[in-house]
Amino acid sequence: MRFYLPPLFGLFALGATAGAQQETVQPLAPPVEPTSGLPMTNSFQLFGPHPAASGPGTYEPFKWDQFVIRPHIDYEFTKAYHVLAAPSNQVDTTIQQISPGFLFNIGPHWALDYTLTIGRYSNTNFGTEVDHSITLTGQTDYGDWDLGFLQSVLLTQSPQIEFGSQTEQEYFNTAVTGHHEDSQYISEDLDVNQNIQTFPGGGFEDMRSWSTIDWLNYQPQSHFNIGVGPGLGYNEALYGPDSVFEQAQARVNWRLTSILSLQLAAGVSETEFLGSQSQGSGDIFSPIYSATLELKPFSQTELSVYASRYVSPSVLVDEYAEGTSMGASISQRFLGQFFFSAQAGYTDNKYVAPTILELTQVSPNVYQAFLVNLSRTDKYYTFTARLGHSFLERGNISIFYSYGGDQSTISGYSFAGNQFGGEVSYSF
Numbered sequence: 001m002r003f004y005l006p007p008l009f010g011l012f013a014l015g016a017t018a019g020a021q022q023e024t025v026q027p028l029a030p031p032v033e034p035t036s037g038l039p040m041t042n043s044f045q046l047f048g049p050h051p052a053a054s055g056p057g058t059y060e061p062f063k064w065d066q067f068v069i070r071p072h073i074d075y076e077f078t079k080a081y082h083v084l085a086a087p088s089n090q091v092d093t094t095i096q097q098i099s100p101g102f103l104f105n106i107g108p109h110w111a112l113d114y115t116l117t118i119g120r121y122s123n124t125n126f127g128t129e130v131d132h133s134i135t136l137t138g139q140t141d142y143g144d145w146d147l148g149f150l151q152s153v154l155l156t157q158s159p160q161i162e163f164g165s166q167t168e169q170e171y172f173n174t175a176v177t178g179h180h181e182d183s184q185y186i187s188e189d190l191d192v193n194q195n196i197q198t199f200p201g202g203g204f205e206d207m208r209s210w211s212t213i214d215w216l217n218y219q220p221q222s223h224f225n226i227g228v229g230p231g232l233g234y235n236e237a238l239y240g241p242d243s244v245f246e247q248a249q250a251r252v253n254w255r256l257t258s259i260l261s262l263q264l265a266a267g268v269s270e271t272e273f274l275g276s277q278s279q280g281s282g283d284i285f286s287p288i289y290s291a292t293l294e295l296k297p298f299s300q301t302e303l304s305v306y307a308s309r310y311v312s313p314s315v316l317v318d319e320y321a322e323g324t325s326m327g328a329s330i331s332q333r334f335l336g337q338f339f340f341s342a343q344a345g346y347t348d349n350k351y352v353a354p355t356i357l358e359l360t361q362v363s364p365n366v367y368q369a370f371l372v373n374l375s376r377t378d379k380y381y382t383f384t385a386r387l388g389h390s391f392l393e394r395g396n397i398s399i400f401y402s403y404g405g406d407q408s409t410i411s412g413y414s415f416a417g418n419q420f421g422g423e424v425s426y427s428f
Contacts, residue, residue: 060428061428062428066106066107066108067104067105067106067107068104068105069102069103069104069105069428070102070103070104070105070427070428071100071101071102071427071428072100072101072102072103072115072425072426072427072428073098073099073100073101073425073426073427074097074098074099074100074423074424074425075096075097075098075099075423075424075425076095076096076097076099076421076422076423077094077095077096077421077422077423078094078095078096078097078419078420078421079092079094079419079420079421080092080093080094080095080417080418080419081417081418081419082415082416082417082418083123083159083415083417084159084164084165084413084415085123085125085126085159085165085166086125086164086165087164087165087410087411087412087413088411088412089125090415090417091123091125092123093121093122093123093125093126094121094122095119095120095121095122096119096120097117097118097119097120097129098117098118099115099116099117099118100115100116101113101114101115101116101133102114103427109138109139109140110136110137110138111136111137111138112134112135112136113133113134113135114132114133114134115132115133116130116131116132117129117130117131117132117133118130118131119131119158126159126166127157127166129156129157129158129166130157131154131155131156131157131158132153132154132155132156133152133153133154133155133156134151134152134153134154135150135151135152135153136149136150136151136152137149137150138150144180144181145178145179145180146178146179146180147176147177147178148175148176148177148178149175149176149177150173150174150175150177151173151174152171152172152173152174153170153171153172153173154169154170154171155169155170155171156168156169156170156171157169160315163204163315164412164413167199167201167203167204168199168200168201169197169198169199170196170197170198170199170200171195171196171197172194172195172196173193173194173195173196174193174194174195175191175192175193175194176191176192176193177189177190177191177192178190178191184219185218185219185220186216186217186218186219187217187219188214188215188216188217189214189215189217189227189229190212190214190215191212191213191214192210192211192212193209193210193211193212194208194209194210195207195208195209195211196208196209197315199315204315204316204317205237205238205239205240205313205314205315205316205317205318205319206237206238206239207235207236207237207238207313208235208236209233209234209235209236209313210233210234211231211232211233211234211245212231212232212233213229213230213231213232213247213249214229214230214231215227215228215229215251216228216229223254223255224252224253224254224255225252225253225254226250226251226252226253227250227251228248228249228250228251229248229249229250229251230246230247230248230249231245231246231247231248231249231269232244232245232246232247233245233247235313237313239317239318240317240318240319241273241274241275241318242273242274242275243271243272243273243274243313243320244271244272244274245269245270245271245272245311246269246270247267247268247269247270247288248267248268249265249266249267249288250265250266250267251263251264251265251266252264252265259295259296259297260293260294260295260296261293261294261295262291262292262293262294263290263291263292263294264289264290264291264292265289265290265291266287266288266289266290266291267287267288267289268285268286268287268288269284269285269286269287269288269311270283270284270285270286271283271284271285271311271320284311284320284322284352286309286311286322287309288309288310288311289307289308289309290306290307290308290309290310291306291307291308292304292305292306293305293306300332300333300334301330301331301332302329302330302331302332303328303329303330304328304329305326305327305328306325306326306327306328307324307325307326308323308324308325308326309322309323309324309325310322310323311323314351316351316353316376318353319351319352319353319375319376320351320352321349321350321351321352322349322350322352323347323348323349323350324347324348325345325346325347325348326345326346327343327344327345327346327382328343328344328345329341329342329343329344330342337389337390337391338387338388338389339386339387339388339389339390340385340386340387340388341384341385341386341388342383342384342385342386343382343383343384344382344383344384345380345381345382345383346379346380346381346382347378347379347380347382348377348378348379348380349377349378349379349380350375350376350377351375351376351377351378352375353375353376376408376409376410377408377409378406378407378408378409378413379406379407379408380404380405380406381403381404381405381406382402382403382404382405383402383403383404384400384401384402384403385400385401385402386398386399386400386401387399387400392426394426394427394428395424395425395426395427396423396424396425396426397422397423397424397425398422398423398424399420399421399422399423400419400420400421400422400423401418401419401420402418402419403416403417403418403419404416404417404419405417
């Protein structure tokens with residue numbers, strides 16, 4: 001399930017710099033289980049990404065030697081209130097989405113997933129939405145190194161807050177990671193990323209970003225480690241100024257007990273704007289951090305709280321985003337087949353724009369100069385609750401409620417809306 005217009009954060013940011021974060025609403029494939037490359041629980045986490053209420057069993061009807069095809073399909077019905085069809089134009093609509101796809105496992109190390117999402121809106125302010133999501137993951141060993149690879153492609157027409165309308169978007173993300181252990185106590189994590197965002201219809205910032213962050217870790221105990229990591233990146237913008245950013249961070253991963261875990265990273269980031277287009281754009285120097293506290297008081301109960309601060313390129317031309325977010329979640333499985341989850345979050349996004357000189361003619365030979373700054377601040381509030389039940393071993397059915405609101409300093413972009421719906425999925 002996805003909430004239309006409030007931002008969804010995070011999926012690709014692990015190991016990447018904070019500057020690489022995007023606020024995209026991605027088509028959600030039904031629960032499938034690639035054999036490698038996706039986030040996994042490590043020794044410092046109590047629980048990883050929430051598992052589906054159902055998943056592939058031992059029976060694999062589409063398996064040939066090392067090749068496995070797992071078809072999946074998802075249908076979602078949503079009744080949405082106060083959705084932004086355009087700035088200052090809030091409408092109600094029903095949304096029906098069907099998402100067929102397949103997961104293709106190539107041996108134990110590679111997995112390819114493709115999902116097609118077709119969305120129909122009852123309100124004529126929206127057109128039919130056709131999204132494509134492709135993800136290739138892989139992992140291998142080379143000498144003493146554990147190497148990982150991720151390539152994702154997202155082609156979507158989903159509306160977002162920044163756009164205030166339905167907009168064609170394309171995202172291409174590539175990541176290569178490496179982990180090496182020098183000894184029982186010392187290890188390194190290396191990460192190289194490329195992120196590309198384009199808007200074929202124009203009106204927003206096309207951006208190419210390259211970044212790396214490299215960690216040196218010290219682990220004196222099995223459930224405690226510390227690390228330091230420098231980061232460097234370059235952003236190439238089509239319309240606004242290019243920029244270089246540098247980061248320095250330190251992190252702590254600590255599993256305090258069998259039921260409590262803490263993960264914390266903090267540092268500073270500096271973004272320097274380049275070229276003649278950078279006039280009026282002051283460099284951005286900002287603290288950055290991310291923190292997650294996980295608690296698992298019972299075997300079927302998971303609680304977590306998080307907070308983060310980041311600096312990232314914006315989809316708005318000639319603007320950068322400085323954001324602070326925080327939230328909490330709870331998940332509970334009961335009676336073996338039922339699963340309840342709830343999440344609440346708050347995000348404060350400041351879109352930093354350069355100050356420009358604007359001349360206005362007040363008489364035939366007289367002009368008046370004004371300093372104009374188009375910076376914008378949005379405060380997002382979100383809440384989602386879901387109750388699901390598995391069926392036929394590989395299926396899942398659920399109902400959900402979502403609330404999302406934005407308080408924006410730009411007229412026409414503030415809203416508050418509710419959504420109700422149901423979802424059913426099945427995967428091999």
